[in-house]
Amino acid sequence: MSHSVESELREPLVLGDKTLHQITEDACAPLERKPNTLWWAAFFVALTCLGVGFSATAYQIATGIGTWGLNKTVGWAFDITNFVFWVGIGHAGTLISAVLFLFRQKWRTSINRSAEAMTIFAVICAAIFPLIHMGRPWLAFWTAPYPNFRGPLWVNFRSPLLWDVFAISTYFTISAVFWYIGLVPDLAAARDRAKSKIRKTIYSILSLGWNGSARVWSRYETAYMLFAGLATPLVVSVHTIVSMDFATSVIPGWHTTIFPPYFVIGAIFSGFAMVMTLLIIMRKVVNFEEYITLNHLENMAKVILVTGSIVGLAYGTEFFVAWYSGSPYEGFTFINRATGPFAWAYWIMVSCNVITPQLMWFKKLRRNVVVLFILSIFVNIGMWFERFVIVVTSLHRDYLPSSWAYYTPTLIEALTFLGTFGLFFTCFLLFCRALPMLAQGEIKGVLKTGRRKHHDAGHGHAEPRKAARVELEKEVAHV
Amino acid sequence: MSRLACRLRILTMCLFNRRGLNELRWRFGLQPLHSWNESPFKGGLLDKWLDSMGGKSRLLVGVFTDEDHLLEATQAVRKAGFDIHDVYTPYAVHGMDDAMGLRRSRLTWVCFFAGLFAGCFGAFMQYYTNAIDWPINVGGKNPWELHAYVPVIFEMTVLIAGLTTMVALFARSRLFPGKKAQLIVPGITDDKFAIALSHGSANFDAERARALFARFHAERVLDLGGLS
Numbered sequence: 001m002s003h004s005v006e007s008e009l010r011e012p013l014v015l016g017d018k019t020l021h022q023i024t025e026d027a028c029a030p031l032e033r034k035p036n037t038l039w040w041a042a043f044f045v046a047l048t049c050l051g052v053g054f055s056a057t058a059y060q061i062a063t064g065i066g067t068w069g070l071n072k073t074v075g076w077a078f079d080i081t082n083f084v085f086w087v088g089i090g091h092a093g094t095l096i097s098a099v100l101f102l103f104r105q106k107w108r109t110s111i112n113r114s115a116e117a118m119t120i121f122a123v124i125c126a127a128i129f130p131l132i133h134m135g136r137p138w139l140a141f142w143t144a145p146y147p148n149f150r151g152p153l154w155v156n157f158r159s160p161l162l163w164d165v166f167a168i169s170t171y172f173t174i175s176a177v178f179w180y181i182g183l184v185p186d187l188a189a190a191r192d193r194a195k196s197k198i199r200k201t202i203y204s205i206l207s208l209g210w211n212g213s214a215r216v217w218s219r220y221e222t223a224y225m226l227f228a229g230l231a232t233p234l235v236v237s238v239h240t241i242v243s244m245d246f247a248t249s250v251i252p253g254w255h256t257t258i259f260p261p262y263f264v265i266g267a268i269f270s271g272f273a274m275v276m277t278l279l280i281i282m283r284k285v286v287n288f289e290e291y292i293t294l295n296h297l298e299n300m301a302k303v304i305l306v307t308g309s310i311v312g313l314a315y316g317t318e319f320f321v322a323w324y325s326g327s328p329y330e331g332f333t334f335i336n337r338a339t340g341p342f343a344w345a346y347w348i349m350v351s352c353n354v355i356t357p358q359l360m361w362f363k364k365l366r367r368n369v370v371v372l373f374i375l376s377i378f379v380n381i382g383m384w385f386e387r388f389v390i391v392v393t394s395l396h397r398d399y400l401p402s403s404w405a406y407y408t409p410t411l412i413e414a415l416t417f418l419g420t421f422g423l424f425f426t427c428f429l430l431f432c433r434a435l436p437m438l439a440q441g442e443i444k445g446v447l448k449t450g451r452r453k454h455h456d457a458g459h460g461h462a463e464p465r466k467a468a469r470v471e472l473e474k475e476v477a478h479v
Numbered sequence: 480m481s482r483l484a485c486r487l488r489i490l491t492m493c494l495f496n497r498r499g500l501n502e503l504r505w506r507f508g509l510q511p512l513h514s515w516n517e518s519p520f521k522g523g524l525l526d527k528w529l530d531s532m533g534g535k536s537r538l539l540v541g542v543f544t545d546e547d548h549l550l551e552a553t554q555a556v557r558k559a560g561f562d563i564h565d566v567y568t569p570y571a572v573h574g575m576d577d578a579m580g581l582r583r584s585r586l587t588w589v590c591f592f593a594g595l596f597a598g599c600f601g602a603f604m605q606y607y608t609n610a611i612d613w614p615i616n617v618g619g620k621n622p623w624e625l626h627a628y629v630p631v632i633f634e635m636t637v638l639i640a641g642l643t644t645m646v647a648l649f650a651r652s653r654l655f656p657g658k659k660a661q662l663i664v665p666g667i668t669d670d671k672f673a674i675a676l677s678h679g680s681a682n683f684d685a686e687r688a689r690a691l692f693a694r695f696h697a698e699r700v701l702d703l704g705g706l707s
Contacts, residue, residue, distance in 0.1 A: 156609065
């Protein structure tokens with residue numbers, strides 16, 4: 001029975017003593033009302049950024065990637081930085097939906113839908129950069145191993161860059177499938193409430209004729225568990241493989257065994273920060289404060305604290321190993337990071353990623369929405385700089401001092417990056433209008449958490465209830 | 480329409496619904512049946528199949544508003560020997576599988592074998608392309624180097640296992656775009672729960688079922704009659 005496994009000491013996950021019907025109402029409300037001025041304003045800004053980014057991308061594809069600020073020494077810079085940044089952000093969604101599901105963290109139900117949406121949009125943004133970096137993006141399909149008339153010349157499966165193609169496309173596909181499967185019951189709820197014909201038709205098609213059958217629910221739960229089981233190692237694999245783009249090279253500062261776990265933790269760290277930024281705005285704008293409660297934010301703050309501390313440990317370990325290995329090139333790279341021309345970037349990274357999250361040890365700050373919002377922005381900035389530091393500072397002073405150089409992004413690169421933010425927020429704002437943002441089918445299932453004490457107040461304690469059940473069973477047998 | 484096509488159509492219709500069956504009876508000069516209960520297929524394989532296709536047989540439906548009442552009622556009707564057609568809920572109610580006596584889904588096996596196949600396929604694909612068909616010499620390394628092939632084997636496993644599981648879930652549950660949802664009562668995706676009992680078995684005792692539903696605080700009880 002559902003209630004026998006719930007401790008009576010649990011805090012309610014949903015505030016405001018909601019009924020099932022109210023949850024449906026609240027979850028569908030943003031889809032059914034007209035968007036307010038704030039939404040339009042945000043959408044306009046996002047669309048403008050997208051337009052600017054689109055123009056910049058079109059220009060550099062037409063002209064060539066010589067429009068970037070790269071030079072002989074720094075051959076990877078903004079594009080790979082942004083790629084790793086966006087992929088990292090994309091990690092929180094699947095972590096929340098899959099890993100927390102396997103750990104039975106029921107608080108995930110209020111935030112998983114938007115986090116998964118965020119994942120998908122972030123991965124799209126990430127994929128744009130290597131695509132442009134190819135120089136001839138219209139030949140991107142050459143990365144697929146298909147029989148061709150060029151030999152057939154196959155792709156080189158021993159290259160980590162190709163592993164990335166497989167990892168990112170698998171991650172995108174599985175995340176999208178996971179997201180859609182979760183959406184089906186909620187789309188059915190939206191369908192059954194829809195007034196206009198167009199809306200009803202669209203939701204009908206998307207919800208696949210879902211009718212709430214318990215036989216289907218049983219299979220659905222099994223499939224959901226399988227997806228969580230598949231997606232959990234997938235999350236870990238994706239950033240591991242991204243880190244191997246660097247770690248399998250022989251560049252000092254990249255060639256370290258710590259990279260895979262360090263990147264995965266960093267990804268979770270930045271992903272949670274971005275989820276927090278978005279949810280703090282969303283819960284206010286669409287009035288979801290009773291669903292995305294302070295407890296949710298506090299839990300996320302704890303994850304940020306833990307992962308932030310591990311990231312700090314990784315920075316320290318890198319320095320230690322550079323010294324302890326006795327390799328002069330490693331040693332130089334790290335001293336150069338902290339004191340060289342890019343020291344400003346390094347110290348922004350350290351202060352945002354290591355120092356600010358430590359404030360989360362204080363409960364008062366963990367439950368202060370303004371502090372959390374500022375913190376999450378800081379972490380976003382810090383994690384972008386982490387990638388920048390790893391990519392650029394390891395390259396800009398190589399073995400040959402005569403080719404040492406400094407790197408400055410061009411306007412085109414900056415605008416492309418801005419454009420991905422435009423794309424991300426345009427997609428997210430449209431998602432808020434078109435699909436149920438709350439996984440109501442899951443929230444309804446955890447509604448009773450922490451509310452049992454209320455309900456049983458009249459019936460007394462467990463023993464009399466058991467007696468009542470025995471009596472009931474007798475009566476049923478009699479009927 | 481040719482004669483053959485016409486016959487085929489009637490045959491298909493007769494397999495799928497009562498109207499088709501009656502059309503066939505009319506052709507052979509027999510009286511049309513007025514209810515499914517008179518049909519020779521009643522309770523047979525076809526009937527069961529129609530049931531599983533979502534065709535409406537006669538159902539007694541208890542509508543509930545609380546998860547706990549629903550669970551207890553499901554356990555009780557099952558214990559009392561009723562044939563549970565299905566239970567409908569707005570969310571996955573924990574413990575419902577046991578209450579209904581559903582067996583464990585076999586999707587896990589689908590996922591496992593799809594993954595196994597995909598892993599082997601991934602390994603073979605890399606072996607064939609990079610070691611047999613066109614071995615590329617990269618730094619004099621062994622063309623078949625399993626370590627380097629692990630990431631792609633893993634990604635292929637996850638991708639194909641995931642997609643196959645999704646397709647299997649939708650196929651087995653007969654969910655597809657364009658399917659018209661048959662809701663047992665309005666509000667089933669909102670806040671209503673329902674137990675549907677088949678009138679199928681000969682000793683179906685409607686009064687007893689109603690009493691059981693009432694005992695567990697059913698909001699109302701409906702008799703959805705006749706195959707339509």
